[in-house]
Amino acid sequence: MLFGFLGNTLTILVVWLRPHMRSSTYLYLSSMAVSDLLILLLLPLDLYKLWRPRPWPLGDLACKMTMFLSECCTFCTILHITFLSLERYLAVCWPIMAKTLLTRRRTRTLIGCLWLGAAVSAAPVLLMVGVEDVGGEEPSDIDNRECRCTHYAVSSGLLSAMMVVSNLYFLVPLCILGLVYSLIGRTLCLRPQSSRRDQSHRHTVKMLGVIVLAFVLCWLPFHVGRTIFFFSMGTYFNLVSSVLFYLSAAVNPLLYNLMSEKYRHTVRSLTFSTNHLPRDGLTSLA
Template identity: 50%
Template structure:
């Protein structure tokens, strides 16, 4: 989370915010932490434990769950800085690593969402080609490449942030802060990183809109081609799929746009009112940031029968399943069915 030091920050004691802001934000973040850690851990266990859940789509979801779990490692430090702006008591290494992991995992999650959307596009619009091109082995290599590229993109954060003191001439531990360094701001490296971060939002966003728009058109045009006894149920599934895809794009925009607006405001702070606006954006974007890391398992539970059935198997391994349920949990990839697309949210 970006920080902006306001002249009247001492009015709130050790924090830049009043307790009327700190308490509800902390409660919401702790709830998101509980939901996110539990849900993402459950997602990893479900996909790793059950063979029928190890589809190419779910390999992306499992890797995304790991990324979202790592993101929550930074939450305690963000809450600490909310309540106590100075001093920073965790040292230089934790300051740099927490920002680096946060940034790297953010990029990894965005890249996973984009790659997953491309895979869904191929599976729905070109199902025969997708069966040949999209294999589990290739997806594993792609996931490794996504992680490598994301972590490499985040390496400037190791230079951008550090522990700094209010008085550089006579450093005082009680006045230490984990923040963007003066060197980063003066050298222009900060602005470069802002451009990289912004590209990581708008490029995937345009990609998602194009891909899901194409998927929507494909499903809409193919509805008249559905024949047979299951035509009605397949048409209903296709309509549901379009709705879910719209939710994906909307959730992505809502969770990430304030984060990038706040960052851009931070680089243009030149007066009190702009600084105040930047701080308010930073708090709101922090909450939405952690919401984005916790919302996926909730969406899976709400929208995928297959995921809910697997979750029941995880918690009740000896529960006797109905034959219909066994049929729904078949190991095929379901590249054109609604269930697999819902699992890919």
């Protein structure tokens, strides 16, 4: 949590305090960092529920909002990775069209629409979860209130519908990502490697490919784990997949740092409170 909080905060600061980092790619990455930060901030509550599932101390509204926020950020991250990859596809395969379509203003508007779409998709969670008494039929002095999926959600089929939506939110983007990166790879392989722009595209696509791979490795077990838990209560697999889910929210800044010299240089300049990059550094990193 601490590592992810520091890394994602640095990503946001790097983009918003350094104008040369406000390309469409880094605008997406900074918005993803906001989503990852919100996910990590919910980690202490998840740990608390594992340690002491009942009684839930924060009330019904907090129960609903924390579960909604977690689901909303999950959908939001998936949408960001998908649309960022589509943006790279346009930039590589249709560069003339990309110059017209991919402006900063449109990117900011699209990012806002992604957040809105994720919030609307996660809205049913507000009806699905709540604080319920899970005690036995006989009266007890023990407070058995728990933040959980309600009996209404199970009996009405809302839980099953939301599981389908959640899995589609992962499987459909996964198919899109596979197709997009296949087309990008094919296009780059057919072009000469001497073009400076294509070399820049190759580097960016390579970084995004690693981000997508980390996303799949961390989130595939999460979705499989939730499905197993839904059907057969596979607690241990679900616990491991949850660890990978939170790891995914923390690891992206490390990947940017490892794969992008531009990102490393800007973080270094921000850390040491310099006001600008060296001119030769800007030229080599452009």
